[in-house]
Amino acid sequence: xxxxxxxxxxxxxxxxxxxxxxxxxxxxxxxxxxxxxxxxxxxxxxxxxxxxxxxxxxxxxxxxxxxxxxxxxxxxxxxxxxxxxxxxxxxxxxxxxxxxxxxxxxxxxxxxxxxxxxxxxxxxxxxxxxxxxxxxxxxxxxxxxxxxxxxxxxxxxxxxxxxxxxxxxxxxxxxxxxxxxxxxxxxxxxxxxxxxxxxxxxxxxxxxxxxxxxxxxxxxxxxxxxxxxxxxxxxxxxxxxxxxxxxxxxxxxxxxxxxxxxxxxxxxxxxxxxxxxxxxxxxxxxxxxxxxxxxxx
Amino acid sequence: xxxxxxxxxxxxxxxxxxxxxxxxxxxxxxxxxxxxxxxxxxxxxxxxxxxxxxxxxxxxxxxxxxxxxxxxxxxxxxxxxxxxxxxxxxxxxxxxxxxxxxxxxxxxxxxxxxxxxxxxxxxxxxxxxxxxxxxxxxxxxxxxxxxxxxxxxxxxxxxxxxx
Numbered sequence: 336x337x338x339x340x341x342x343x344x345x346x347x348x349x350x351x352x353x354x355x356x357x358x359x360x361x362x363x364x365x366x367x368x369x370x371x372x373x374x375x376x377x378x379x380x381x382x383x384x385x386x387x388x389x390x391x392x393x394x395x396x397x398x399x400x401x402x403x404x405x406x407x408x409x410x411x412x413x414x415x416x417x418x419x420x421x422x423x424x425x426x427x428x429x430x431x432x433x434x435x436x437x438x439x440x441x442x443x444x445x446x447x448x449x450x451x452x453x454x455x456x457x458x459x460x461x462x463x464x465x466x467x468x469x470x471x472x473x474x475x476x477x478x479x480x481x482x483x484x485x486x487x488x489x490x491x492x493x494x495x496x497x498x499x500x501x502x503x504x505x506x507x508x509x510x511x512x513x514x515x516x517x518x519x520x521x522x523x524x525x526x527x528x529x530x531x532x533x534x535x536x537x538x539x540x541x542x543x544x545x546x547x548x549x550x551x552x553x554x555x556x557x558x559x560x561x562x563x564x565x566x567x568x569x570x571x572x573x574x575x576x577x578x579x580x581x582x583x584x585x586x587x588x589x590x591x592x593x594x595x596x597x598x599x600x601x602x603x604x605x606x607x608x609x610x611x612x613x614x615x616x617x618x619x620x621x622x623x624x625x626x627x628x629x630x631x632x
Numbered sequence: 633x634x635x636x637x638x639x640x641x642x643x644x645x646x647x648x649x650x651x652x653x654x655x656x657x658x659x660x661x662x663x664x665x666x667x668x669x670x671x672x673x674x675x676x677x678x679x680x681x682x683x684x685x686x687x688x689x690x691x692x693x694x695x696x697x698x699x700x701x702x703x704x705x706x707x708x709x710x711x712x713x714x715x716x717x718x719x720x721x722x723x724x725x726x727x728x729x730x731x732x733x734x735x736x737x738x739x740x741x742x743x744x745x746x747x748x749x750x751x752x753x754x755x756x757x758x759x760x761x762x763x764x765x766x767x768x769x770x771x772x773x774x775x776x777x778x779x780x781x782x783x784x785x786x787x788x789x790x791x792x793x794x795x
Contacts, residue, residue, distance in 0.1 A: 346685065346686065346716065346719050346720065347716075347720075349685070349686050349687060350686045350712060350713075350715075350716040350719075353686055353687065353690045353708075353712045354709060354712055354713070356690075356705075357690070357693075357705040357706075357708050357709035357712065358705070358709070359705075360694075360704050360705035360708070361703050361704065361705035361706060361709070361751065363704075364703050364704040364705065365703045365755060370704050373704070374698055374704060377694070377695065377698045378698050381695060381698070382650075382695065382698050382699055385647065385650060385651050385654065385699075386654060388651070389651055389654050389655060389656070393656070461656045462654040462655070462656055463653075463654060463655065463656050463657060463662050464654075464699075464700055464701050465700045465701060465702065466662040466663050466665075467759030467760075467764075468700075468701060470701045499701070506701055513757045514755075514756075514757045534759070534760065
C-alpha cells in the first residue's frame, strides 16, 4: 500500500538542491562551455538513436522514390548531371589558373598565401528542433573529425557553423539564428560589416552601418574571413532593403541569405586553414577535394 | 510490489514523448506543438509521486535540453519546479475533475514555459512573444486524453488499482 504522505522536508530539500544544480549547470554550459563533452555523450548514446529512428521514414520515402524511378528518368538525370559536371570542371580549370596567379601576386606583394579548403558532405536529419532557434542536426560527428566552430555551406552559400558535437551527429547553428553573427564584406564596394541572424530564415541584418555607406539594393555580400571562423569569399547574401531613419545613428540594412536555409538537405562541412606564411610556394593544394583533411588545424 | 513492471511502462512513455517532440511537422505546426514530455512527466509524478519525483524530472529535463538544443539545465529547471509543485499537492490534484486538472496543468505548463523564457531572456535571445505560450494552452486542452491514455496504460501493466 502506498504511504499516504511523502516525507515533506526531503522533497523540498531535493527540489532546492536540483534548482541550484540547474543554475550551476546552465552557467557552466552557457558561459564557459565546460559541458560540451557531457552534452556530446548524452547526444551520442541517448538521443541520437531516437533522432535516427525519426529520420527513417523520410529516408525510406527517399529510397522508394529512387527505387521506383524509371530507367528513362534516371538516364536523363545522369546526362544532365554529366553535362553540369563538365561545365563545372571547365570553370575549375580557370579557377586553378587564377589561384596560381593570385598566389604569385601575393608573393610579390609579400602578402600571406591562402591555402585551399577541404570539404565533406553531410546530410541534415529531418527532425525538428526548437522552432525559435535556427538549428539543424547533421549526420556527421566526432568520428568524421568534425570540430566545433566548423563552417557549413550548401551549394549556394554559407549556412552556419557547428556548435555541438556527438560521436555520430552534430548540431549546427544557421546564419539566420538570432544568436549568430558572421563577418561579411560587400562585393562591390569592399565595405566590411557583420551579418546578424534575425530568427527569420529569409532575413539577415547588417548592423552598425553608417548612413553614408556605399550600399545599393542587390549588392552581394560575402564572408570576409575576419575572425578566422568562416573561410573568406563565400557568398552569404544579397541586400534587399536599406533604410536611413533620420533620428538613428545607423542605417537598417537587411539582406536575404543565398543559402537555402530551410530547403537544403545536403550540406558541406568545410575544413578551413587560416593563411599560414611559411607554406611552400610551388605546389598549391587548391582544388577542393572530398574527404581529405588538412594536416594542421 | 511489481515495481519493475511499472517502470517498464514509464520509460517507454517518456522516450515516446521525447520522440514526439522531434517529429518533423509543417512550419506553422511546430509553434503549436504541446510539450508532450512535460505532460507525461506530470502524469507520472501524479500517479507515483514516491517513485517519480523531482530528481527524475530533472534528468528528463536534461534529456529535453539536449534534444531541443537548449542550454543544459534550462528545461530541467522548469520540470523540477513543475514536479515539485505536483509532489507537494498531488493528493489534492488527484481528486480534481479532469477539467479542473486541465486548469492546473495549464498553469504548470505556463510556469515551465516562463522559466525557459526567462533563461532565454537572461542570455539575450528571447523568442518573439506572440505565439510562445500557445503550446501551454494546447497542452492543457489535450491533458484529459493524455491522462486517460496513460492511466489505461498504467493499469494494463501494473497490479495496484488504488489510483
